[in-house]
Amino acid sequence: MLKFLLTRIASAxxxxxxxxxAIFALMRMIPGDPAVLMLGDxxxxxxxxxxxxxxxxxxxxxxxxxxxxxxxxxxxxxxSIATGEPVLPLIFERFGVSASVVLIAVVLASVIAxxxxxxxxxxxxxxxxxxxxxxxxxxxxxxxxxxxxxxxTVFGLWLGWLPVVGxxxxxxxxxxxxxxxxxxxxxxxxxxxxxxxxxxxxSTIEVARLEYITHxxxxxxxxxxxMWRHAFRNAFAPTWTLIGLILGSLLxxxxxxxxxxxxxxxGRMLIDGIFARDYPVVQGCMLFIAFIYVAVNLLVDLIYPLxxxxxxx
Amino acid sequence: xxxxxxxxxxxxSVRNLTVRPGNALPPVVQDLSFDIAPGExxxxxGESGSGxxxxxxSVLRLxxxxxxxxxxxxxxxxGAELLTLSDREMxxxxxxxxxxxxxxxxxxxxxxxxxxxxxxxxxxxxxxLSAAEIRDRSLAxxxxxxxxxxxxxxxxxxxEFSGGMRQRIMLASVMLLRPELLIADEPTTALDTLxxxxxxxxxVELTQExxxxxxxxxxxxxxxxxxxxxxxxxxAGRAVEQGESxxxxxxxxxxxxxxxxxxxxxxxxxxxxxxxxxxxxxxVEGVVIDYPGRERLFRRDAPKRAVHGVDLTIGTGETLALVxxSGSGxxxxxxxxxxxxxPSAGAIRFEGHDLLQPGAQxxxxxxxxxxxxxxxxxxxxxRQRVDRVVAEPLLLDRGLSAGDRRDRVRQVFEEVGxxxxxxxxLPHQLSGGQRQRVAIARAIVRNxxxxxxxxxxxxxxxxxxxxxxxxxxxxxxxxGFACLFVSHDLGAVEQVADxxxxxxxxxxxxxxxxxxxxxxxxxxxxxxxxxxxxxxxxSFGVGAASAAGAGVPA
Numbered sequence: 001m002l003k004f005l006l007t008r009i010a011s012a013x014x015x016x017x018x019x020x021x022a023i024f025a026l027m028r029m030i031p032g033d034p035a036v037l038m039l040g041d042x043x044x045x046x047x048x049x050x051x052x053x054x055x056x057x058x059x060x061x062x063x064x065x066x067x068x069x070x071x072x073x074x075x076x077x078x079x080s081i082a083t084g085e086p087v088l089p090l091i092f093e094r095f096g097v098s099a100s101v102v103l104i105a106v107v108l109a110s111v112i113a114x115x116x117x118x119x120x121x122x123x124x125x126x127x128x129x130x131x132x133x134x135x136x137x138x139x140x141x142x143x144x145x146x147x148x149x150x151x152x153t154v155f156g157l158w159l160g161w162l163p164v165v166g167x168x169x170x171x172x173x174x175x176x177x178x179x180x181x182x183x184x185x186x187x188x189x190x191x192x193x194x195x196x197x198x199x200x201x202x203s204t205i206e207v208a209r210l211e212y213i214t215h216x217x218x219x220x221x222x223x224x225x226x227m228w229r230h231a232f233r234n235a236f237a238p239t240w241t242l243i244g245l246i247l248g249s250l251l252x253x254x255x256x257x258x259x260x261x262x263x264x265x266x267g268r269m270l271i272d273g274i275f276a277r278d279y280p281v282v283q284g285c286m287l288f289i290a291f292i293y294v295a296v297n298l299l300v301d302l303i304y305p306l307x308x309x310x311x312x313x
Numbered sequence: 314x315x316x317x318x319x320x321x322x323x324x325x326s327v328r329n330l331t332v333r334p335g336n337a338l339p340p341v342v343q344d345l346s347f348d349i350a351p352g353e354x355x356x357x358x359g360e361s362g363s364g365x366x367x368x369x370x371s372v373l374r375l376x377x378x379x380x381x382x383x384x385x386x387x388x389x390x391x392g393a394e395l396l397t398l399s400d401r402e403m404x405x406x407x408x409x410x411x412x413x414x415x416x417x418x419x420x421x422x423x424x425x426x427x428x429x430x431x432x433x434x435x436x437x438x439x440x441x442l443s444a445a446e447i448r449d450r451s452l453a454x455x456x457x458x459x460x461x462x463x464x465x466x467x468x469x470x471x472x473e474f475s476g477g478m479r480q481r482i483m484l485a486s487v488m489l490l491r492p493e494l495l496i497a498d499e500p501t502t503a504l505d506t507l508x509x510x511x512x513x514x515x516x517v518e519l520t521q522e523x524x525x526x527x528x529x530x531x532x533x534x535x536x537x538x539x540x541x542x543x544x545x546x547x548x549a550g551r552a553v554e555q556g557e558s559x560x561x562x563x564x565x566x567x568x569x570x571x572x573x574x575x576x577x578x579x580x581x582x583x584x585x586x587x588x589x590x591x592x593x594x595x596x597v598e599g600v601v602i603d604y605p606g607r608e609r610l611f612r613r614d615a616p617k618r619a620v621h622g623v624d625l626t627i628g629t630g631e632t633l634a635l636v637x638x639s640g641s642g643x644x645x646x647x648x649x650x651x652x653x654x655x656p657s658a659g660a661i662r663f664e665g666h667d668l669l670q671p672g673a674q675x676x677x678x679x680x681x682x683x684x685x686x687x688x689x690x691x692x693x694x695x696r697q698r699v700d701r702v703v704a705e706p707l708l709l710d711r712g713l714s715a716g717d718r719r720d721r722v723r724q725v726f727e728e729v730g731x732x733x734x735x736x737x738x739l740p741h742q743l744s745g746g747q748r749q750r751v752a753i754a755r756a757i758v759r760n761x762x763x764x765x766x767x768x769x770x771x772x773x774x775x776x777x778x779x780x781x782x783x784x785x786x787x788x789x790x791x792x793g794f795a796c797l798f799v800s801h802d803l804g805a806v807e808q809v810a811d812x813x814x815x816x817x818x819x820x821x822x823x824x825x826x827x828x829x830x831x832x833x834x835x836x837x838x839x840x841x842x843x844x845x846x847x848x849x850x851x852s853f854g855v856g857a858a859s860a861a862g863a864g865v866p867a
Contacts, residue, residue, distance in 0.1 A: 221404070234425050310472045
């Protein structure tokens, strides 16, 4: 078990290294000189040269990479060009906002979709199954930004039940914070629940065919006990991997939803950084998102043996 | 045809059982009636698709979705009708009064639940016992079935045990509840000969101890002859013959029963081939094969040696059978000869040339060797028409035109007994026997000098096995290719082999002419294998022989 944990954790290191190299290369490929950009169009060539030296831009690329990697590892993501603030604390603050939306959404989506998928599978080809699969497919096919805009129009503008623009932190005012979270969370839940339902249904159908399910019935267990005690864990394992992927990709792709609902999260920070050509911010956000993605999937892998003990053997 | 039973009446009484998917469709079980007395064992015998499994599942009311028993059917347990019970009442019968053991030990225990919890589950459900009592009973039962460390076993996961052990554990967990009836659905089909014997003996022991009646489902007449006093022979959903096994199997009244018994492998069916010592075609010299070790908790296992320095020769046109239990290395050795596995030491000479030396010569010689795999369901590309499957090896001969290839494929179809109308079908549209014929056609289409047949009939029904074995012999007689026949089934080996090599734990423990091995086995392991093989000749002696009109009991 310990060996399984250590090898899995160690295997994440090369992934992260490749990602950092890719991000570094990407930033260097952007046309234009960061020093010129920072100083503005009116800067003197001498000033630019001096800044380039200070930033290490006159060094060969591999040395720049190693220096930068060293700084990143010690937690120094550089300063924002626009505000001069250090990037990392800014990222943490914004990430908290994104994470609260995404985590609540993924947990809710799983809690709804996994049982729905399993029940659909258990009653395969019944009316209930058709209804659940139909709904799931419909939700899968709706783009999240369109759904977000529709929700805003209906609940925000026409009915006026929910606030339309802005964000209040849960920590500052739990009630108001929740009101602001409802629509973005609902959007993500509806979109992601479709995929999870279909996956849960498919893997439950797979498991329900196996002999140990019939064996459980032959013991005299009720249908409910067979389903939850014997089918659930085995059917949930593949779905769990999907939930991990969804969690990771939502954290990475939440920019659209945050833009629609004007939530000051990490995705918005990245978009704003791109528009402002604030390279340290963009670079920091990308690096952090990549790290979270790897970390979430690592966590999913580490938990997997609890669902399927054969994996760690 | 039911025996008049003694005072308490039958334990299980099945009357006019008809099972069909929906009302209009033809039944899969039709008008089946039989009785099982308390403590008695009755076998339902038939080939795949005969309805025997569905009949057994009807008793527990565990039929898969569209299948249902017709209104006129009746299944009584000690006089009480089961088919009219409510679902809830039926749950109290399942497990507690009727236990069931399944065929596939690899998938019949829940992989994500420790053994102990799976054993305790039914006890907790049906009997009021404290946790300590449940544990004590489980431990006692595991000890009873001779599990080495029962306490450790309770905490272990199913994947930590071999197939045979899992089947014992399954049996233990079912018998723990002391059911009145045990339904055993092909309980040993997936196991090796030696292990089969073990598990069946254990099943008989336990059921006799507890006075449990047994409904045994099997396609193996040899096993039925040995273990079950009564038998029902099923064909296409109907019982064609039933009664005392001794009588049914020694003097079968129905033509289908006779054909089943005729299909049983016996040496006489293969006949003798008097042949001079053939010049060696293949020489295997000191071959060692290792598999890299598995990764375990804190260490990596040492590489596992599957084959320990094996020497053997196969003569031109000769059939050498390689027999042994699973894990003995027989399949690995067969694959190594055709180049699918790389040995770590030794030499494999084909016509004098060492195939372990890479080069153009090796590549050319390899084309003269072919292999037929065990499972015809997974050894054919599901998306390729079968005529293309057979034609593919011919693409190696650049001189052949498309027309030539087509003629050759047609000729081979005829040789293996496949009607040409099947040529454009996909593999899933053929039966198991037809698919294995396609696999054989693919192997012989370029007239190889040597064919490895890796358990070629073990996935097939008895009557089909017989046809395929005969086909292999006929083709060999016509084309003269040498054959390495890898099998754990001594019955099949007895029919086709010229010589037999017995493998145990990666070593050849005995090798010799077929009759020497079967009649005068020298090595202890060979003797145990022969003892465990439930050949009907040995159970019924003269009776079976006279029924088949041939065969000398050993």
